[in-house]
Amino acid sequence: MPKLSLVTFALALAVVGATAIAEEPDSQKSTVAKKITLASIKIEGPFPETEKQVGLFGELEQSLAKTIARLEKAAEDDDIDGVILRLRGPAVGRGKIHELRSAIFRARERGTKVYADLQMALPADYLIASACDQIVMPPGGALVLTGVRAEVMFFKDLLQKIGVQADFIQVGDFKGAAEPYMRSKMSPQLRQQFESLVEDLYQQMVADVAADRKLDPEQVRKLVDQGLFTATAAKEAGLIDRVAYEDELKTAIREEHEADKLSVIKNYGKKKMDTEFSGFTGMVKLMNLMMGIEPTRSRGRGDKIALVYAVGAIMSGESQQGLFAESTLGADTIVKALRKAAADEKVKAIVLRVDSPGGSAIASDLIWREVKKIDKPVIASMGDVAASGGYYIAMGADQVFAEPATLTGSIGVVGGKLAMGDTLGMIGIHTETISRGRNSGVFSLKKPFSTAEREVITRLMEETYKQFTTKAAQGRQMELAKMQELAQGKVYTGRQAKELGLVDQLGTLSDAVAAAKKAAGIEGDKKVDLLILPKPKSMFEQLFGGPTVESRSISRQLRRLAPQFSAPLASAEMWQRLFAEPVNLVLPYQVQIR
Secondary structure, eight states, rough: HHHHHHHHHHHHHHHHHHHHHHHHHHHHHHOOOEEEEEEEEEEEEEEEESOOOOSSSSOOOOOOOHHHHHHHHHHHOOOOOOOEEEEEEEOOOOOHHHHHHHHHHHHHHHEEEEEESSSOOOHHHHHHHHSSSEEEEEETTEEEOOOOOOOOOOOOOHHHHHHHHEEEEEHHHHHTTTHHOOSSOOOOHHHHHHHHHHHHHHHHHHHHHHHHHTOOOHHHHHHHOOOOOEEHHHHHHHHHHHHHOOOHOOOOOHHHHSSSEEETTTTTTOOBOOOOOOHHHHHHHHHEEEEEEOOOOOOEEEEEEEEEEEESSSSSOOOOOOSSSSOEEHHHHHHHHHHHHHHTEEEEEEEEEEEEOOOEHHHEEEHHOOOOOOSSSSEEEEEEEEEEEHHHHHTTTEEEETOOOOOOOEOOOOEEEOHHHHHHHHHTTOOOOOOOOOTTTTOOOSSSOOOOHHHHHHHHHHHHHHHHHHHHHHTTTOHHHHHHHHOTTTEHHHHHHHHSSSSEEEOOOHHHHHHHHHHTTTTTSSOOOOESSSSOOHHHHHHHSSSSSHHHHHHHHHHHHOOOHHHHHHHHHHHHHHHHSSEEEESSSSOOOO
């Protein structure tokens, strides 16, 4: 018996020892600190559709596509537990706002929590932030939620004081592109246009905020009428989730995840230019940068989708960059890009991204023709604006996508000039003219159109309008009479255009790319490379072609510091270019969300 007891005791001791050994890894595991990582992405200032280089030193200017790609990368990154969007006054239209909101929703669907960090939040900031899981603002912050407002500046009286006479002709009762230069107040047609657009944009804003914040639409309207909120008042109204400083937000997120440590990757996914140019290798790197030669990297050998950006006012010739205006859309540049995509055997479909108020009639027609003759699926995707000539070029596509708040339509024609004869006399400049031919002075800036000249210009514009409506009707597979009823220069939101059959679908650029893959017979989950066209200009081209890098940098700062002044200057610069064209297809106005 004593031996048996001893053996039993020994076995029991062995079992206890084994149990202790087996449990040791769990004990050690419990002492390991839990760490979470957040991606921080800053959204501020002008947001071009495509990325441009801003100089030899510093970071690349962020584009809409690159920012969305960074957000999607964070959502797919297993090492990232959440995203902080630092919203600092993005200068974006409602189309881009919808693109960003959709990208946020996609990230959330993947299980990635997205936090919005606001300070002084304007409507654009808030409409993006409301798509996030949580909205945070410091105690000293403020929210400006003031609804939608349309303002038009009229210059007729000013022009008269300096001896300038605006002489324009329009085809389409609602084609009021030249009204700011010919009238002192809105025409009934222009007022009707603004009433319709502002109402629809307002309804969309109210619906988005109500759905995001789980508020009744009528309650949102009352909050909009209040307009201005301190951080505390915004929290009490249910417009934000937390009043906290940035460090307090990080602490709250760490506690929410029951983590011991939290790290934040600033400027997550943002590419920075390599500025190490010392030695022979550095010199070669600099020369490659100047000539636009990218470092060697693996290139996809599979199917591609070409993404052709048609951004800016449409002009003849090559695309250009203005000092105050955004880049122009040169017909020659876009036609070359479309031909390159069409000739590339690896490109199975083309997405034409349009963000343009229109412009030259002949340039628009040349681009439309090139789109129409491509023997591959072409999907058009509309951004903030795809109006007049911008709508025209989209009509050559097989399918058209628009954002709900895209400004589109404006199917009409305008042409004319500013007669400056009296102005020249006032400053002591006198001219004498010798001419042959009744219409030799049709493009003279000295005097308004004569009766005969007006008849010639009107005939040309009416023929252009007929071509425009006919091609639009064919593109939409619509009766010509119905298209003529919808045309007349009327502008629509994307949502209105969808209801009227002027576009096929409401959706983002990502939706358009997915549609292009489907049209090309590519499986939806199959990865494809995007061929971005036109290729951005090299540093050499930027330095020696068009405005300098420095002047563009100055113009960006001016637009950021004084947008209320840069907008009229940009408009004037665009019209100065358009005056070189006899007939134009252009949106009557610009809309800014502030």
